[in-house]
Amino acid sequence: MMDLMLSAQEKDFKEYCRKFAREKVIPIAEKYGETDDIPKELVAAMAKAGFFQLFLPEDLGGRGAKALPICLAREELAGVYCPADVTLAMQGLGSYPIFLAGNRDQKEKFLSKIGSGEWLTTYALTEPEAGSDVNGMRSLAKEEAEGFVLNGSKRFISNGYAADILVAFAKTPLDGNPKAMSAFVLEKGMPGFVVAKRLRAMAPHDLVELEFNHCFVPRKNLLGKVGEGFKIAMKTLDVFRMSVGAAAVGIGQAAFEAALNYSKKRVQFGSSIAKFQAIQLKLAEMATELDAARALVYRAAIAKDRGDSNVPRFASMAKFYATEIGFHVVDQGLQIHGGIGVIQGSLVERLYREIRALRIYEGTSEIQKLIIANSFLKA
Ligand SMILES: Cc1cc2nc3c(=O)[nH]c(=O)nc-3n(C[C@H](O)[C@H](O)[C@H](O)COP(=O)(O)OP(=O)(O)OC[C@H]3O[C@@H](n4cnc5c(N)ncnc54)[C@H](O)[C@@H]3O)c2cc1C
Structure with a gap:
């Protein structure tokens, strides 16, 4: 257990x-x-x-x-x-x-x-030219006496339509480090900061594109020091990547429970399909895979809370494995439902659409594997 x-x-x-x-x-x-x-x-x-x-x-x-x-x-x-x-x-x-x-x-x-829930917020890192490759970022914050003038755009920003404030990352080139970036808190209503477009994803999601046109950000809204943005962005992902794994386990668990219940009720060839060993094997695999994913997520979280130095590797392992296996479990859960599983309004049909993006956001599965491999190669 x-x-x-x-x-x-x-x-x-x-x-x-x-x-x-x-x-x-x-x-x-x-x-x-x-x-x-x-x-x-x-x-x-x-x-x-x-x-x-x-x-x-x-x-x-x-x-x-x-x-x-x-x-x-x-x-x-x-x-x-x-x-x-x-x-x-x-x-x-x-x-x-x-x-x-x-x-x-x-x-x-x-x-x-x-x-208090009075303000909603979000995290704006991704851009059209900077997805997996964060350093491809084009948004630029030019330093002035009282603050920074921000130009650029962000893509695929969750809760960006509803958010009252957000943390945005932009390049602030430094002598000797032209790729340096910084983190800023932006407030809705700042002149030059607009929600340019709402995007429709395959499952419901408040998802937007943002634009910054000569948007003035006062110095008091800079987080940390100029040039610390990349470190702040990655340390944030260290925590939230593993939590994407946790969400995938939760979605997978819901699909497993739905499939278990359905298999006991659905009768074919004169008996419930749960009596067929082919279905039992699927259920056994789903339950085992979910427990393995959950263990990786909990390990990463416990390591983070104890200040363990292996957190980036553990977080990537948890995110990669739990989102891939969670998707597989939902797919198997849908298979156990047969045709009913693909009909709109069925729980597994919704879960199947909802879980898909988790293998992509906060770093794709491929990027997680690169982080895991590099953690060994660099050691
Ligand atoms: C629903 C949703 C919500 C999101 N919410 C947010 C948000 O709130 N804030 C935010 O900042 N971002 C958000 N994102 C963006 C998300 O983090 C990016 O989509 C993700 O990092 C991948 O970037 P990309 O889409 O540009 O794909 P790309 O980087 O263009 O990748 C395309 C493909 O190439 C592969 N690839 C790329 N580089 C390599 C490599 N070196 N080796 C092997 N394979 C590689 C990728 O794995 C992928 O399969 C969200 C995305 C989605 C779908």
Whole structure:
């Protein structure tokens, strides 16, 4: 049992998340259905239940942005309602750079409102020419006396339509390091910062393209020092990549449970299909693969919270394996449903579409494997 890896307190927290998902999120999911617009009611319920406090420092009343609770929460929310999981993830991705590199004023100003759910946030790294290759970034922040003038664009930004603020990364070339980049907090309404386009993905997602046209960013919105952006971006991904793995485990678990139940009810050749060994083999493989993925996710999170130096490798292993295996499990779960599985409105049909992007965002499976291999080759 994977619970062996969790303390009594962590098990209680996981149970709290499960109960919240069942009792509060399901009714909201039934009311709003598949939507690119994040329901305000969902944000309010998540804020009231304390989910966004996960990302706040302890001295601001938060839970210190610990990786394991973030993973446990995503595991329980993702299989129930994708917008709940993505909202939690983006509040985390958009606040962790501030948690990590922000000064006291920035933390009080931005994190308090993120924690209360008053502000939604996001993380803007990807650009048309900078996907896997972050250094291909073209956005440029030119330093002036009072701040920076930002020009460029961002693509595939989750929750970008709803977000009130966001952390954006841009090049700030330095003598001796022309690729240096910096991290900035941008606030909606800053002149020159526009949501240029909403994108429709195969599963509901608030996804946008952003443009910065001579957008002035005051110096007080710079996170850390000029040139620290790449480090801030990667350290943030170290935490949230493993949590993508957690979400994949949650979605896979939902598909497994649906397939298990369906197999007991569906009768063919005079008996439930669960009695056929071919179906039993599939169920056995799905359950084992999910446990293996979950173990990798928990290991990465526990290592992060203990300050282990192998976190980048563990995070990439968890993200790569859990998203690939989660997709495979959902596919097998759909197969067990037969034709019903591909009909719109069936749970596994939705899960099949929802899980696909997880193998791509926050670094594709191919990039995770390169990080894993390099961690051994460089050692
Ligand atoms: C639903 C969704 C939400 C997202 N949300 C956000 C967000 O909130 N913020 C944000 O900043 N970004 C976000 N992204 C962007 C995401 O992180 C990128 O899509 C991802 O990093 C891949 O970049 P790309 O799409 O440009 O693909 P590319 O980098 O163009 O890759 C194309 C293919 O080439 C492969 N490839 C590339 N380089 C190599 C290599 N060296 N070796 C082997 N294979 C390689 C890739 O694995 C992939 O299969 C989101 C994406 C999606 C789909």
